[in-house]
Structure formats: C-alpha cells, structure tokens
Amino acid sequence: MPVLTMRDALNQALREEMKRDESVFLLGEDIGLYDGSFKVTRGLMKEFGEKRVLDTPIAEEIIVGAAIGAAMSGLRPVAEMMTVNFIMVAMDQVVNAAAHIRYMFGGGTKVPLVIRTPGGGGHQLGAQHSHSHENWFAHVPGLKVVAPGTPADAKGMLKSAIRDDNPVMFIENEGTYAVKGEVPDGEHLVPLDKNDVKRQGDDITICAHSRMLIVAMDAATELEKEGISAEVVDMRALRPLDMMPVIESVKKTSRLITVEEGWRSYGVGAEIASRVYEEAFDYLDAPVARIGAAEVPAPYNKRLEKIAFPGKADVVVTAKALLGKN
Amino acid sequence: MKVEQRPAESKSPATLSDKATLLKLHREMLLVRRFEEKTAEMYQAAKIGGFCHLNIGEEATIVGTISSLRPDDYVYSTYREHGHAIAKGIEPNAVMAELFGKETGTSHGRGGSMHLFSQEHRFYGGYAIVGQALPIACGTGYSITYRERDEVVMSIFGDGATNIGAFHESLNVAKLWHLPIVFVCVNNLYGMGTAVNRASAVTEIWKKACAYNMTGERVDGMDVLAVRRITDQLVEQARAKHEPSLLECVTYRYRGHSMSDPDTYRGKDEIKEWQGRDPILTLGDHLKQQKLLTDQEIQKIDEEVTAEVEAAVKFAEESPEPDPKELFRDVYAEAGAA
Numbered sequence: 001m002p003v004l005t006m007r008d009a010l011n012q013a014l015r016e017e018m019k020r021d022e023s024v025f026l027l028g029e030d031i032g033l034y035d036g037s038f039k040v041t042r043g044l045m046k047e048f049g050e051k052r053v054l055d056t057p058i059a060e061e062i063i064v065g066a067a068i069g070a071a072m073s074g075l076r077p078v079a080e081m082m083t084v085n086f087i088m089v090a091m092d093q094v095v096n097a098a099a100h101i102r103y104m105f106g107g108g109t110k111v112p113l114v115i116r117t118p119g120g121g122g123h124q125l126g127a128q129h130s131h132s133h134e135n136w137f138a139h140v141p142g143l144k145v146v147a148p149g150t151p152a153d154a155k156g157m158l159k160s161a162i163r164d165d166n167p168v169m170f171i172e173n174e175g176t177y178a179v180k181g182e183v184p185d186g187e188h189l190v191p192l193d194k195n196d197v198k199r200q201g202d203d204i205t206i207c208a209h210s211r212m213l214i215v216a217m218d219a220a221t222e223l224e225k226e227g228i229s230a231e232v233v234d235m236r237a238l239r240p241l242d243m244m245p246v247i248e249s250v251k252k253t254s255r256l257i258t259v260e261e262g263w264r265s266y267g268v269g270a271e272i273a274s275r276v277y278e279e280a281f282d283y284l285d286a287p288v289a290r291i292g293a294a295e296v297p298a299p300y301n302k303r304l305e306k307i308a309f310p311g312k313a314d315v316v317v318t319a320k321a322l323l324g325k326n
Numbered sequence: 327m328k329v330e331q332r333p334a335e336s337k338s339p340a341t342l343s344d345k346a347t348l349l350k351l352h353r354e355m356l357l358v359r360r361f362e363e364k365t366a367e368m369y370q371a372a373k374i375g376g377f378c379h380l381n382i383g384e385e386a387t388i389v390g391t392i393s394s395l396r397p398d399d400y401v402y403s404t405y406r407e408h409g410h411a412i413a414k415g416i417e418p419n420a421v422m423a424e425l426f427g428k429e430t431g432t433s434h435g436r437g438g439s440m441h442l443f444s445q446e447h448r449f450y451g452g453y454a455i456v457g458q459a460l461p462i463a464c465g466t467g468y469s470i471t472y473r474e475r476d477e478v479v480m481s482i483f484g485d486g487a488t489n490i491g492a493f494h495e496s497l498n499v500a501k502l503w504h505l506p507i508v509f510v511c512v513n514n515l516y517g518m519g520t521a522v523n524r525a526s527a528v529t530e531i532w533k534k535a536c537a538y539n540m541t542g543e544r545v546d547g548m549d550v551l552a553v554r555r556i557t558d559q560l561v562e563q564a565r566a567k568h569e570p571s572l573l574e575c576v577t578y579r580y581r582g583h584s585m586s587d588p589d590t591y592r593g594k595d596e597i598k599e600w601q602g603r604d605p606i607l608t609l610g611d612h613l614k615q616q617k618l619l620t621d622q623e624i625q626k627i628d629e630e631v632t633a634e635v636e637a638a639v640k641f642a643e644e645s646p647e648p649d650p651k652e653l654f655r656d657v658y659a660e661a662g663a664a
C-alpha cells in the first residue's frame with residue numbers, strides 16, 4: 001500500500017472527489033494560487049481551474065455563508081478555514097445557519113457542506129493560533145463532526161464527508177500534516193459515524209482523536225514495555241458520537257482514560273465519561289481520568305507551552321496511577 | 327421625510343401601463359395588507375406564538391421588487407417576510423399554517439413566522455439573524471454562475487442590516503465574483519427603535535454600494551410603479567451582465583417592530599404622515615384615474631383577497647399539529663434525501 005503524509009492523503013481525497021463529481025468545489029483563503037497555508041490543496045487550482053478552486057478574500061463569514069448557499073443550490077462545497085481559530089468570526093453561519101437550516105425549514109432543503117479546518121497547538125503560536133475547539137461544534141445538533149488521526153482515515157473520511165448530505169466539520173491538526181501512513185489507493189471510504197479500536201489491549205482503555213491518537217498510541221507502546229496492555233480507541237467520529245467501541249472496551253478493561261488536545265472543561269472527555277457512567281458504570285473499577293490542555297490561553301514560551309499541552313508522559317503516568325502501579 | 331428618487335434611466339413606461347400587470351400589483355399588495363392585518367388579529371387571539379413582525383406599510387416595496395422576478399429566481403429574506411413569501415407565490419394557506427405552527431405550514435411547523443421556506447417557489451428562507459442571509463444568497467449566486475444558469479438572486483434585508491459585517495463582505499464578493507444578485511434594502515427608517523441616523527454614519531444607504539464599485543439606487547418605496555421599474559432594470563442587469571446592485575427602497579412600517587413593540591420612539595404624526603402616502607390607495611387612485619378600475623371593482627378585489635385570507639385561517643385552524651413522534655425529523659438529511 002502506498003505510504004502518504006496526512007497532507008497528501010487529504011489532497012488525494014479532494015482530487016478524487018473533484019474528478020468524480022463536477023458539483024464539488026473548494027473555497028477558502030489562499031487555497032489556490034498559494035497552494036494552501038498547509039499545502040493541503042496543492043496543485044488543485046492548476047488542475048481544476050479558478051472556478052472550482054476559489055480563492056476568497058479574508059472574510060470567514062462570507063466563506064462559510066457562501067458555502068451554505070451554494071450547498072442549498074445544488075453544489076457540494078468544501079470550505080477551508082485557515083485554522084479553527086479563525087472560524088470564530090463565522091460561528092453564526094456555522095451554528096445558526098448551517099446546522100439549523102434543514103430543521104428550521106422543515107426539511108425543505110439540505111446543506112451538503114464540508115468545512116475543513118486544522119486545530120492544535122505546540123508550535124509556539126500563542127493564544128490565538130493554538131487551540132482545539134471540536135467540542136464547540138460537537139455540541140450542536142445538525143452538524144457532523146469528525147477528527148481523523150491517521151492518513152488513511154483522513155482520506156476515507158474526507159471522501160465520505162464530501163458525499164454526505166449534511167454540514168460536516170472536518171477537524172484536522174497542524175501537528176499531523178506531515179505524519180505518514182499507509183493509504184489505500186482510489187475508492188477508500190471510511191464512515192463518519194464509526195469509532196475504531198486502533199490497538200487491542202486488556203488492562204486499560206485510552207480514548208483519543210486527531211493528534212492525541214498518535215500520543216495515545218505512543219503511550220500504549222511505552223506502557224507495554226512496563227507490562228501494561230492498553231487498548232486505544234480512536235474517537236474520530238465525535239458527532240454523531242459512536243460510543244460502542246468504548247463501551248465494549250471498558251467492559252473488558254474496567255478503566256478509561258480520555259485524551260484531548262483542548263481544555264477538559266465541558267469537553268470531549270467529559271462527554272465520553274458521562275456516557276460511560278450512564279451505560280457501563282458497573283464495569284468500572286476506577287473513575288474515568290480525563291487528560292486535556294492546561295486551562296490557560298496557550299502560552300508562547302516553549303517550556304510553558306510544552307507543559308500546557310498533553311503529551312505521552314501524561315498518558316503513561318495517568319495509566320499507571322489508574323492501575324495502582326506508580 | 328421626503329424621498330428623492332435617484333435619477334435612473336427609465337425603461338419604457340409601456341411595461342407598466344399594461345393593465346394585467348397593474349391589476350396584479352394592486353391585488354398582491356392588497357392581499358399582503360389583508361393577510362398581515364389578519365395575522366395581527368390571530369396573534370392577539372394567541373393563535374400565533376413567538377415573535378411576529380408585520381409588513382404593513384411596506385407593500386409597494388415588497389410587491390414592486392419581487393414581482394419583477396421569474397418563478398425560477400431566488401429570494402432570501404428576513405424574519406419580516408410573510409409578504410415576501412406570498413409575493414413569491416407561496417399560497418397564503420401554507421404561510422398562515424406555518425404561523426399557526428401546523429404540519430401543513432411551509433416549514434411543517436418547525437420554523438414559524440420568522441422561518442418560512444419553499445423550495446418549489448425558490449423562496450430560500452426567512453432568517454432571523456440580522457444580516458445572516460446575505461452571504462448565503464451570495465452562495466446561491468455563485469452556484470448560478472458555476473452551473474452557467476440565468477437565474478437571479480434577490481437578497482432582501484432591513485436598513486439595520488447594512489451596518490453589520492456580513493453586509494459588507496457580501497457586497498464585496500458579489501461585485502468581485504460578478505454574482506447575479508440584487509440586494510434590496512427595505513429602509514423603513516428604523517431598526518427596532520433605533521432610527522437610521524442613530525445607527526448608520528451614512529443615512530442614504532444606496533451610497534454604501536459606491537464602496538464596492540456597484541450600482542446603487544434609491545427609490546420611493548411607497549410607489550410600487552417606481553419600485554417595479556427600477557427593479558426591472560436591476561434584475562435585467564444581474565441576469566444579462568452578472569452585475570450586482572444595491573437598491574434602497576425607502577418605506578415605513580405602520581406597526582411596531584414586532585407585535586410586542588409599544589412603539590414609543592416615534593411620533594404619531596410621523597406615522598400619520600406616512601399613512602397619508604399609502605401605497606395601495608395611491609395605486610388605486612392611479613388606476614381609477616386611468617379608468618382601469620372603478621371603486622366597485624376595488625371593493626370586489628378587496629372582498630376576494632379578504633376571503634382568501636379567511637380561507638387561509640380556516641385551513642390553518644383545521645390543519646394537524648406536527649406529530650410529537652417526529653420531533654427529531656430532519657435534524658439530519660438521510661442518505662438520498664431531497
């Protein structure tokens with residue numbers, strides 16, 4: 001199987017879907033002539049022209065709003081928000097419009113729209129370029145939210161997202177674009193509503209998505225050296241949230257850690273923990289442990305930043321504590 | 327306030343001496359008026375819930391602009407949109423049923439007064455966030471150019487919306503991308519209780535088009551023939567040349583902002599003065615002068631539209647409520663949905 005970076009896997013998905021369906025087009029800031037801030041859209045304007053790869057002004061509200069209108073009028077837009085931090089100025093369009101239009105108009109229309117946007121920190125970009133906000137979107141009925149952590153899933157989920165008839169928030173991560181992995185050629189579709197066990201284990205379950213999936217996998221490798229067998233569940237499908245693999249895993253391991261790159265308060269881990277308490281309380285031998293970013297605006301200083309975001313060591317320490325092995 | 331009309335090359339007045347068109351404009355304005363009067367009554371009788379914003383006084387602007395469109399053209403509107411929906415051809419039955427929250431309403435009772443919609447009539451919705459629909463309308467405009475069609479989008483909003491960022495982002499890309507859009511600003515002189523000159527540094531809203539190198543026009547929004555004439559030109563410009571425009575229609579709402587507004591921020595004299603320029607009476611007088619209608623005929627038209635509105639109320643009353651089992655219907659589109 002070919003090995004691709006996450007960036008190229010996403011690029012391949014876009015290219016294949018644009019070839020397959022004339023109604024698919026891309027819009028966003030500097031995605032065309034400039035080839036994209038993170039080069040995900042590299043070469044696509046050259047290949048498909050300016051109509052299908054539309055460079056926009058720096059005006060997030062018009063990007064999302066126009067994508068919604070185009071989606072209601074027969075097209076399948078894929079909008080890029082340069083980073084998730086900038087989508088804040090378009091939240092009205094995302095929540096009040098994209099998410100609610102179908103319902104509030106009684107099913108009279110649909111919004112087949114994908115918004116691709118990277119979150120994530122760790123590059124000394126400070127408080128306005130480093131956060132993760134997938135939980136904001138996952139809160140809202142009417143949106144679908146996915147956050148793949150492997151190149152293969154990135155390709156397969158982006159293709160599925162483009163074919164889906166609903167607004168899909170496709171959360172990428174600045175720290176994973178260069179990550180490599182095997183990616184199936186051609187028609188590779190990954191469902192938007194299925195989470196996935198990425199590593200089997202018996203002693204403890206670790207749930208993570210996006211870049212934190214990689215952190216969790218690394219932690220599991222390290223734990224294995226210490227005789228701890230961790231199962232890693234990829235929470236790539238955040239809304240609708242597929243809890244099945246987590247519940248099944250907890251029934252086996254009786255211990256759960258959630259890892260997310262964003263703040264813990266009102267976060268992804270909070271939601272997963274509540275559902276586990278509701279559905280599998282009796283199987284737990286310890287409270288669910290949540291790992292997330294320190295509750296501060298992301299600091300610039302390298303040392304402070306390193307402490308502020310979760311890493312492998314946090315997961316390892318937490319796992320051992322939950323198992324009473326510290 | 328006296329409204330100067332910006333000089334615009336007039337189309338041949340022949341288009342508007344056509345009797346059928348004149349009678350249609352008159353009847354539609356009267357239908358909107360009677361519909362909204364009945365809506366107020368039904369609101370007071372607690373048949374209608376939520377917020378409810380009426381179009382009374384704005385009929386010439388509504389009918390003068392929308393009647394210029396083809397059935398396959400698109401309209402985007404606001405929460406003050408009952409009349410817009412009717413002018414775009416949606417049956418009063420379906421509009422009233424939506425106000426009543428019934429399953430037979432335009433949005434199956436899920437939207438209400440502020441969220442009417444009809445795919446069939448290309449009425450692309452009432453949006454209740456000020457300025458929100460302009461970017462979305464641009465997307466439909468982009469789809470039209472993308473698919474090389476010749477439809478036009480009309481995006482209708484209030485004076486208040488012209489101070490919000492989305493308005494400026496929309497005018498910019500509409501011009502930049504050559505979108506077939508007519509932006510219609512219903513300048514009724516107030517955004518809730520705030521007069522235009524207390525909210526906008528530029529009170530002649532058509533001038534805001536200049537910043538985007540776009541055609542801007544101002545018209546007396548109480549004169550349906552003037553509105554229709556200028557809209558015809560702007561629609562044609564959008565359709566044939568993909569040149570967008572901003573049309574400011576200066577008009578007035580006789581009632582408060584919504585049904586719950588005690589209307590304390592403007593003088594009774596001002597309201598009276600505007601009522602003295604009533605668009606429906608004005609056109610009626612014109613038609614009588616032209617010997618196209620008699621008082622008796624006007625009376626008869628009034629009775630007919632009143633009966634239509636009564637029938638809409640009956641239809642709404644007798645329609646079923648949404649089934650509670652269907653609370654979750656249409657949160658998401660299932661695969662293969664329309």
Ligand SMILES: Cc1ncc(C[n+]2csc(CCOP(=O)(O)OP(=O)(O)O)c2C)c(N)n1
Binds near residue numbers: 406454483486518583
């Ligand atoms: C973004 C936003 N802010 C505030 C409101 C509350 N609001 C509803 S209508 C309105 C006044 C709008 O005035 P205008 O655009 O002139 O339209 P009109 O009601 O006069 O038709 C306000 C402030 C809102 N719906 N949306």
Ligand SMILES: [Mg+2]
Binds near residue numbers: 485514517
């Ligand atoms: Mg107003």
